[in-house]
Amino acid sequence: MDKIKIGVVGVGNCTSSLLQGIEYYKNKNSDDIVGLMHWDINGYKPDDIEVVTAFDIDKRKVGKDVNEAIFERPNCTTVFCKNMPKTGVAVKMGKILDGFSDHMKNYDDDYTFLLSGEPEATKEDIVRILRESSTEILLNYLPVGSEKATEFYAECALEANVAFINNIPVFIASNAEWAKKFEEKNIPIIGDDIKAQLGATITHRVLTDLFSKRGVKLERTYQLNTGGNTDFLNMHQSSRLTSKKTSKTEAVQSVAAT
Structure with a gap:
């Protein structure tokens, strides 16, 4: 091929x-x-x-x-x-x-x-x-x-x-x-955006889905944006985070809504 x-x-x-x-x-x-x-x-x-x-x-x-x-x-x-x-x-x-x-x-x-x-x-x-x-x-x-x-x-x-x-x-x-x-x-x-293979967002999604499947009502959840590479250093400028927060929030909410 x-x-x-x-x-x-x-x-x-x-x-x-x-x-x-x-x-x-x-x-x-x-x-x-x-x-x-x-x-x-x-x-x-x-x-x-x-x-x-x-x-x-x-x-x-x-x-x-x-x-x-x-x-x-x-x-x-x-x-x-x-x-x-x-x-x-x-x-x-x-x-x-x-x-x-x-x-x-x-x-x-x-x-x-x-x-x-x-x-x-x-x-x-x-x-x-x-x-x-x-x-x-x-x-x-x-x-x-x-x-x-x-x-x-x-x-x-x-x-x-x-x-x-x-x-x-x-x-x-x-x-x-x-x-x-x-x-x-x-x-x-x-696109847009990708999840790490086993990072915070996919873990968050799975846990949110698990709560729903086990009959637990999820009222609030949050995800910390902490890491040790240049990407996270770059995000110290809060204005650069706007679209990322939207993307990650939607990724988790899409599971919570099902």
């Missing part, structure tokens, strides 16, 4: 886990797939996914092979596949917009983003790179609160006729106007 050619926006912890996972499962089979919900989706397996382009704004990542960039600071996710082969795909300088919050300048270099001095990519640059690399799906892994930057990359995907998976809580797929733009061009759009 043909490879599924993906591009990633933001070479952070999530991208690191994704690319490590693709490599890790290459030598596995259906009897040894701890960590995956689905091994085979319509004939496609993890190693059928190939990253063909990547964008970031951190000087420690821009210009490096994407499989090297995923281990650069401030990334701090678990390393479970150390020997990552080079892909030949160098991380390109992206567009900053609101993808970098000013308050991030106040932290130690190991925990924050260090802006690259490379010229920022234009819309024309991004569209050209997507086309030249034959990218089929663009995955958005920008920091929470990157509204303008997410819309910018969504527009690039539209112009390049590339599917868009919005993995952060900026409302694109769930926005009627944006959804219509993709529908009119017959381009897939998936």
Whole structure:
């Protein structure tokens, strides 16, 4: 089968886990797939996914092979596949917009983003790179609160006729106007936001559902937003949390209402 050619926006912890996972499962089979919900989706397996382009704004990542960039600071996710082969795909300088919050300048270099001095990519640059690399799906892994930057990359995907998976809580797929733009061009759009494999939101949803099934009336519930990576440092700026709070609240309320 043909490879599924993906591009990633933001070479952070999530991208690191994704690319490590693709490599890790290459030598596995259906009897040894701890960590995956689905091994085979319509004939496609993890190693059928190939990253063909990547964008970031951190000087420690821009210009490096994407499989090297995923281990650069401030990334701090678990390393479970150390020997990552080079892909030949160098991380390109992206567009900053609101993808970098000013308050991030106040932290130690190991925990924050260090802006690259490379010229920022234009819309024309991004569209050209997507086309030249034959990218089929663009995955958005920008920091929470990157509204303008997410819309910018969504527009690039539209112009390049590339599917868009919005993995952060900026409302694109769930926005009627944006959804219509993709529908009119017959381009897939998936989102918005994703849950960690076994994080707070999915645990919260399961507990809420359990209360209902056991006949317990749930009057109030809350979820603390605490973590130890750059994503949570980024969210110290409360204005960047608005859409995330809406997304996570709706995720839990959708279960409570059933």
